[in-house]
Amino acid sequence: MDTNTSILSIKNIVKHFDISGGVLDQLSFQNGKIVRKKTTVKAVNDVSLEIKKGETLSVVGESGCGKSTLARVVMGLYPPNSGEVLYKGERIDHLTHEKMLPFRKKLQMIFQDPYASLNPRKTVWQTLAEPLRFHNPGINATAVEDKIASVMEDVGVNPAWKGRYPHEFSGGQRQRISIARALILDPDFIVADEPVSALDVSIQAQILNLLMEAGRDRGLTYLFITHDLSVVQHISSRVAVMYLGTLCEVAKADALFATARHPYTRALISAIPRVGEKKAKHIKLKGEVPTPVNLPTGCVFHGRCVYARERCVQEVPKLLSLGDGTFVACHGVEENWEMV
Numbered sequence: 001m002d003t004n005t006s007i008l009s010i011k012n013i014v015k016h017f018d019i020s021g022g023v024l025d026q027l028s029f030q031n032g033k034i035v036r037k038k039t040t041v042k043a044v045n046d047v048s049l050e051i052k053k054g055e056t057l058s059v060v061g062e063s064g065c066g067k068s069t070l071a072r073v074v075m076g077l078y079p080p081n082s083g084e085v086l087y088k089g090e091r092i093d094h095l096t097h098e099k100m101l102p103f104r105k106k107l108q109m110i111f112q113d114p115y116a117s118l119n120p121r122k123t124v125w126q127t128l129a130e131p132l133r134f135h136n137p138g139i140n141a142t143a144v145e146d147k148i149a150s151v152m153e154d155v156g157v158n159p160a161w162k163g164r165y166p167h168e169f170s171g172g173q174r175q176r177i178s179i180a181r182a183l184i185l186d187p188d189f190i191v192a193d194e195p196v197s198a199l200d201v202s203i204q205a206q207i208l209n210l211l212m213e214a215g216r217d218r219g220l221t222y223l224f225i226t227h228d229l230s231v232v233q234h235i236s237s238r239v240a241v242m243y244l245g246t247l248c249e250v251a252k253a254d255a256l257f258a259t260a261r262h263p264y265t266r267a268l269i270s271a272i273p274r275v276g277e278k279k280a281k282h283i284k285l286k287g288e289v290p291t292p293v294n295l296p297t298g299c300v301f302h303g304r305c306v307y308a309r310e311r312c313v314q315e316v317p318k319l320l321s322l323g324d325g326t327f328v329a330c331h332g333v334e335e336n337w338e339m340v
Contacts, residue, residue, distance in 0.1 A: 005053045006051060006052055007052065007053045007088060007189055008074065008085070008087055008088075008189055008223070009049075009050055009051070009084075009085070009089075010049040010050075010084075010085055011048050011083055011084040011085075011086070012048055013048070013073055013080050013082075013083035013084075014045055014046055014080060014081045015043050015066075015069055015078055015080050016040045016042050016043060016044075016081050017040065017041040018038060018039070018040055019039050019293075020037075020038040020039045020040075026038060039293060040293065041292050041293055042244075042245055042293070042295055043066045043069040043245050043292060044066045044069050044070050044073065044080075044245045045066075045245040045295070046083075046246070047066075047070060047083075047242070047245070047247055048247075048319075049247075051189075051221060051223060052221070053219075054215075054219060054221055055221060055222075055238060056212075056221075056222040056235055056236050056237045056238075057222070057224065057236070057237065057239075058224040058225075058226060058232045058235065058238070058240070058253075059071075059224070059226075059239075059240045059242060060226060060227060060229060060232055060239060060242070060268070061227065061241060061242035061243055061268075062227060062289060063227060064292065065242045065245065066245035066292075067193075067225045067226075067227075067242055068225055069245075070225075070242075071191045071223060071225050073085065073093070074107075075107060075191055076092065080093055087107065087189070101135075104185075105135050105186075105187065106187050106188045106189060107187060107188075107189050107190075107191070108181075108182040108187040108189070108190050108191070109190065109191045109193065110179055110190060110191070110192045111178065111195075112193050112195065112198055113198050114174035114175040114178050114198065115166075115171070118166040118174060119166075120166050120167060122165070122166075123164060123165055124152070124157070124161060124162045124164055124165075124166075124177055125148060125162040125163060127177065128148045128151065128152075128180060128181055128184050129144055131181065131184055131185055132144055132148070132184050147184065148162060149162075151183050151184050152180055154180070155176040155177070155179050155183070155210060155214075156210065157173060157177060157180065170203075171203065172199055172203035172206060172207065175195060175198075175203075175207055176207070176210065178195075179195075179210065179211070179214070183214060183218070187220070188219075188221060189220070189221045189223070190220055190221070190222050190223070191223045191225070192211065192225065194225055194226050195207060195211070196208060196226075196228075196231065197226065197227075197228065208231065208235055212235060224236065229268055229271075229272050230272055232253065233253060233257055233272075236253040237252070237253060238250065238251065238253060238325075239251060239252075239256045241256075241262065241264065241268070243300060243301050244289070244290065244300040244301075245292060245295075246300050246329070247319055247327075247329060248262045248264050248265060248328070248329055248330070249261060249262040249265045249326070249327065249329070250319070250327040251325065251326040252325050255324065255325070255326055257269060261322070261326065261328045261333050262328050262329070262333065263301070263305050263306070263307055263332070264301050267283040267284075267285050270282050270283040271283075285304040285305075285306075286304055286306065287304045289304070290303060296313075297313060297314065298312050298313045298314050298315050298316055298317075299312045299313075299315075299317050299329075299330070299331065307332050307339050309331070309337075311331050312331055315331070317329040317330055317334070320333075320334055
């Protein structure tokens with residue numbers, strides 16, 4: 001497998017949401033005048049990533065940092081305000097619904113909540129047969145039955161249960177069915193949006209192992225969205241850390257957990273529970289997470305960073321390569337400040 005080939009490229013993606021409401025909601029009285037003002041949530045801000053064939057790239061960060069929004073832009077569920085998404089070198093973010101259909105077979109998504117992502121009025125068979133028949137209109141009934149049975153076995157669900165409805169399954173079984181729905185079209189690339197966060201801890205490992213096994217057997221590439229760093233360490237090839245819609249650090253998983261460079265990444269890793277540690281060495285961040293409606297000037301993290309200086313307040317840091325596959329957006333790393 002050629003791991004140097006990018007299967008998906010995300011270039012300078014920006015996604016903002018207008019939450020102003022109606023015209024009357026936008027009006028306010030300021031300095032004796034009626035002013036109309038729009039309110040915009042800046043969810044994703046100039047994010048660029050290259051995802052190599054066969055790898056698992058995990059995107060991590062606190063809730064509200066733009067991870068899931070980025071995933072939905074990649075899948076075409078949200079159109080970007082600017083930027084490009086390329087699949088195997090072909091731009092797909094601007095395609096119409098009809099022109100996007102051939103790519104739907106190769107780009108699939110596993111959603112966070114299996115209770116919400118499965119249609120409660122459809123049996124497992126109907127859920128799996130629908131995309132198979134839609135994208136393969138000439139397929140015969142025997143081939144459909146064989147494909148559904150094969151995929152259900154692959155994800156650990158008894159094919160004899162194909163006539164059951166989602167409410168007849170446990171949470172872990174439902175997520176297995178969601179994974180089967182993603183695999184039924186033999187995709188190349190899967191976006192997994194926090195696929196284990198709604199499950200019990202005892203079930204999470206089973207689902208993660210299932211995803212890893214499917215990746216090996218089918219040659220899949222994953223964009224894995226999560227806020228759980230223990231999951232990231234278990235499943236990832238590389239990790240991208242986001243804060244307020246901005247990339248802070250991108251690195252190979254081993255390098256990130258061994259020597260994280262960005263202060264925010266260090267704080268996240270320090271919060272992972274460690275078995276056998278007598279005294280926790282948590283890095284306590286100051287202040288509160290700013291709102292994405294009014295982003296801070298300069299580095300978006302400067303208000304919570306203990307190392308912040310005047311340059312951090314004034315200038316937005318660029319994502320710089322450190323030469324070992326690691327990219328960091330931090331003035332302190334660029335200028336070699338002492339950060340212990």
